[in-house]
Amino acid sequence: MKERLTRLKTIRKLIKTYRIESQEALLGYLSREGFAVTQATLSRDLKLLKVGKISDGHNGYVYTLPGDEERQESEQSVVQDFLRGYISIEYSGNMVVVKTYSGHSDVVAGAIDSMNLEEVLGTISGRDNCVFICLRQGVSGEDFLDTLKLKIPELDE
Structure with missing residues (x-):
């Protein structure tokens, strides 16, 4: 046994x-x-x-x-939420701004939070169409974008 x-x-x-x-x-x-x-x-x-x-x-x-299947489905759902809502990503230093379609900022911020990216210190969803992301010390916007593209290969930034 x-x-x-x-x-x-x-x-x-x-x-x-x-x-x-x-x-x-x-x-x-x-x-x-x-x-x-x-x-x-x-x-x-x-x-x-x-x-x-x-x-x-x-x-x-x-x-x-x-449990693995549900986790994969959940990850795919998070990716789809992000892709459905975002318009563009811009950054300066360790600050990132994601422009979203009207009414999608909460969903996009939630998707970023759900990805548990080590580079992200936190997100703030704007009132309607913008997400502010503060990155950890020493992490650039370019580093963040590279990591995001690993999670979301469909990203066309």
Whole structure:
């Protein structure tokens, strides 16, 4: 029983660490970790762990643990909120101003806050169409924009 618990823990770790697309790939990782497991046993383990498959956003599917899918959907929602509301981004030193469509400043500020960017000290939503972002000491607007583009590749700034 102890080996099974250790194996289940290892499966969780592997799914969180690697982009695993198939049981064959997962069996390979498990083998490298020292587990000799049949495909049938792995299937039972995946069912017990409630592992699912979700789109990788390109042209394939990857294994995911319960809760990961909701987290990914939430992250996508935050990105969509930002993209729907912003018009432009300008910066000077460690201050950034995001111009938004009328009525979208709260949503865009909330999206930035939800991204938990280490560079951001805080946001202030304007009355209607502007978000002020104060960056941490030593972080430039360009640094912020580079990080934001990593989170939101669709950003066209």
